[in-house]
Amino acid sequence: MLLAAALVALAAAPAALAGPNLFVGSAEDGAVWGDPTSQMTMAQRAGFDSIRMTAQWVSGNTKLDPIIAAKLRNAVAAAEGRGLRPVVSIYNTSSAQSPEDPILRGEFAQFAQDVVTTLPGVTTFIVGNEPNSSYYWQPQFDTRGGDIAASDYEALLADTFDAIKAVRPEVTVVGGALDSHGTDNAGLRPSHSPLVFIRDMGHAYRASKRTRPIMDVFDQHIYEDNSSLPPSMPHPNSNSIGEADYARLVATLGQAFGGTAQLGSTLPIVYGEYGVESAIPVSEASHYTGQENAGAKPVDEATQAAYYAQAMKLAMCQPTVVGIMLFHVEDEGGLPGWQSGEFYADGTPKSSLGPVHDAALAARAGTLTACPDTSPPTVTLTQTASGTLVAQATDDVGVGRVELYANGILAGVDYSAPYTFGLNSLPTGRLTVAVKAYDAAGNVGQATVALRRTAAHAARRR
Template sequence: MFRPLLPFIAALLLVPAAHAGGPTMSLGAAEDVLKAPDLPTAKAKMTLFRLSGFTSLRVTAQWQGTETAPPATELTSLRNVAAAAQLSGVRLYLSVYPRGSSVTPNTPEAQASFVSYLTTLKQLLPGVKDFIIGNEPNINRFWLPQFAADGSDAAASSYVALLARSYDAIKTVDPGTRIWGGALAPRGIDRPSSGRDTHSPVTFLRDMGAVYRASGRTLPLMDGLAFHPYADTSGQSPDTPHPNSTTIGLGDYDRLVRNLGLAFDGTPQSGTTLPILYDEFGVESAIPEGEKKTYTGTEPGTTKPVDEITQGAYYARALQLAFCQPSVTGIFLFHSQDEPGLPNWQSGIYYADGTPKSSLFSVRDALARTRGGSIARCDGLGLDVTATKVRFPTQGELGRGSRVIRFTCTLDCLWQVRVSSASTNDTRFRLTGFGRAGVPVLTSLKGRKLGRGAVRFAITLTHPVNPGVPQTRQSVPLSLP
């Protein structure tokens, strides 16, 4: 978490394709509060999480520096959240990283302990198919040293070594598990001996590439890049670009892809086409007086929290940006529920006591529009909508006066119901409307003048925002009484 201003061949075939964004993105939150000591509690929390509109969840497991396996209590909570996620249809991502810079695994022995801890987690949680390795290794809060004595990038060298060992170990256990590397903070100052030794993501990615190329490794390091595109403050719109700095936010996608290409293109590790997961993005909202009793401490002056309406609008804007960025495969809000300590993060759509903020409703709607493909119009994106659960009236129902057509759109849709002559195909009646993805549509033609004789009923669907090829389903010929 970053506070602004503060057999391997099979594995290669499993790298997700670029241009996989749009409505197929993973939409979720980074939220450890869903971990619980028993399954019923975890399931209750997961149900509330799912009702918020989230379909993916990132939880963490923090390596304490020496252990080679997770403690029993940690394993129990992870098993419970994994089971609750499976029961609720939620895709679970597990972020595994050293708890802080004091336990950075720089030595071969420390890295061996970390990889053993990671491998044990994978073996005991076989259903988890997405692992994020490390957390913001480009800043001194989570990784030290950042610089070697000569000023070179020590953090990139040791992190690449750990990532490679982690990749190989997990792929040996399960080649189908996806390894996400990086989890980079969006900014850093690239200046040693400053008192806050950090690397910008631009520098860190290029240094990772240089270390990887020099290693002669013939296997990838990762299946995708995790990234934390926080704005400079919560008061800054997420689409703000940073053209004159090395900071990378949501508005700097092209620069992120370009630097991935500079780092890795021409090697066994994908660069320009590497899938990107925004596994943390948060906007803090100001806590109203009536809710402050559940919070402690003081908000830092650098945070600049926004009102809840703006928070919801900024989250919707973040979803719009990610939706149209071709290689982005997911975006997670940090968090779904506020942390109770004001020095930490009040970026949830629920207060710390679990009651909803007003931003919940706009975020839930934005998540639904993202899944339906309507959150934004994207250049070059054409979505084909198909109809499922289609039911035209039967001959017997027509005889009894029922003229109901039912169907469900796979994405948001503009639908047209057409009644035509079965012999000449001339249109006798046409009705249009809008449907939400996954929401059943029921259309009654009772009382409409459809004439007599043999007719066909037809449904034609197009996407309302990113139209692809219209899709049509039609009935067999039916006789109107």
């Protein structure tokens, strides 16, 4: 019980850093619907120690379909045979199947109870998937604009926690599994940002007067706005949550549940999904169909590997984080889906496989990085022949953003390499131009140059 062991260690020393107890796994259903042995072998080759699979509920069901149950049992056995710890996520198939009233909640809780008794080798179960998103839960808002999704999900989580613990009190129940983004708007694309949703879950929990917890671990998905952005990038001006927003997440959990029977700021956290899509080379294109989403911005495989390693480093240095799950082992074959695996859709390994494997092993061993992170990024600044300023910024964990200053005034921000800045927006005359690179721990590296910019917009090093 790798996750359970991590939780015990965390409870014994809540101020300790997560590594080397950090588990590194993948969210992947390939072994359920494909060949379990080959799929789990790929997960093992990627260095993972855990695999998350799903058991999906539809209204009217109180038991697992026997065919699905057999597939899950085979996948669990294959995982255990490769030394992987299986985790099962139990959730509704879509928002049309939201268990948002007492009758449906009762059916869902019975279904969850059947899942945990059908799979005795699984010791960790996640309840729900992105209930703050209208894709998985509706309605999000009541007729007065209130957050009905959070209160309904809190009630579901409480009922399911009790149902699971009644038959297997030793298992770990994970709640949340929240989408990293949300609009907090009842109009277009109604959804809730994770911080608002957590706050409203806390209000519902307190109003219920419940004297038992509703979860043992909190699951937060940490996708960035697109794959080109690093996990070290913070979101200070929104309620979105990425991995670099850990302190805000912990503070919000504390505000929501502090002083109740439910742990808040000390609640263990797992990053249940994080994915970085890589561009598909021409040699592999025949194994994919459809068109890539315009906003996905897939990266090269070296960047995919670097971002995955960076995500593991961040998790290692975040005291209450017990694990991270990368979304997928193997790419989805449809380009509108996720090409975020370490293997192409035909099972051929990507060049990112080796670095991800090595990073996962080092993260578990506690040797991937030094915690806490006190080293600032290293920064240099050069000017190209065309007049563009280019900052080179590196950091052992990762650079979250680079800012450009002209005579002490902020003139630009870039969040992903290469960090480039045009000079057209800068004032004319003599300038002291500085770039500051920030990592997720708040360390700052800086480089400065002096320029003279003429009225004809020609800048040169002085």
